[in-house]
Amino acid sequence: MNLFYLRVNIQEAISLVFEFLWTLIKVNYEILRGIWKMIVPPEPKDVSNEIVLITGTGHGIGREMALRFARLGATIICVDINATTNEETANLIKQEKGKAHTYQCDVTNRAAVMQLAEKVTREVGDVSILVNNAGIMPCKPLLEQTEQEIKLLNDININANLWTLQAFLPSMMARNHGHIVAMSSMAGMMGIRNLVPYCGSKYAVRGIMEALAVELWDDPKDYKGIKLTTICPYMVDTGLCKKPRIRFENLMKLVAPGEAADMIVDAVRRDVIETSIPPELHYSIRYIHNLLPFRAAYVWNTFLNTGVDAHED
Ligand SMILES: NC(=O)c1ccc[n+]([C@@H]2O[C@H](COP(=O)([O-])OP(=O)(O)OC[C@H]3O[C@@H](n4cnc5c(N)ncnc54)[C@H](O)[C@@H]3O)[C@@H](O)[C@H]2O)c1
Incomplete structure (x- = not known):
């Protein structure tokens, strides 16, 4: 025995x-x-037959991404809460002979997002690239942020990602084909003063994307045909970051929205799982800064003195 x-x-x-x-x-x-x-990046994939839905296309990085995907031949679904600026983006695309459709939607409203998915599928087709870009960034000390401001921030920056995933992921899973792109931030990789709720929301975006990857890869149906890309921009000159503080401007400068969009579209086309804007920051933060003891990282950040100062709305 x-x-x-x-x-x-x-x-x-x-x-x-x-x-x-x-x-x-x-x-x-x-x-x-x-x-x-990293040394030999894969060839960028063709997106000319894809239907790309981008939230927050009325301004900034969203608008620039829409223009770039359209130039590559993709059909763009422009989604924004602001119908006027969203229409402007679609007109810019159409002036360049691109294909664009506009939908006004508040992405914090789950029912509205579900209706949007139904309408887009019926009127245009199945969305194959979903870019969760809409976001806000109140910038002041935590104790000065109201309950309403914090709830709205979490609704746009976190929950809207979940609503759009629930709306558009099923058709991607049915075809085992698709790409989900999420906008996190440098503030989703390190803590930054005046951005306590924002940092929390952008860490959450990275958490959602990582957990989603595991859920899709673990599934017996093996959804490897659905790619995921998380983007962590540093500071992009869209006006979102109203009072940027940069000590070493030659090393860490504000990136133009078009330049940021170029890097994002390139990362999506090469199926990069996570990157920063500019990309080199990703390695320094993830593989150097995040390995330091917390206090050592804090001392280093104090020397770099980079972040955002508080401002009134
Ligand atoms: N600009 C930066 O420095 C920076 C840095 C890191 C991360 N990001 C992230 O990149 C994304 C885009 O930033 P941006 O600078 O282009 O912003 P932006 O303010 O220029 O544009 C945001 C767009 O989202 C739309 N929007 C806001 N709330 C919405 C809602 N409830 N429903 C639908 N649309 C809504 C706005 O109308 C606007 O058109 C955000 O998620 C932001 O957090 C930006």
């Missing part, structure tokens, strides 16, 4: 050791694959 259990235990131990060694091999393979993709 004892001998039997001993044999079973030895067999289990041997199989565990083999499983562990196989996992180590696969982990190292993925590390090498990541490094290789």
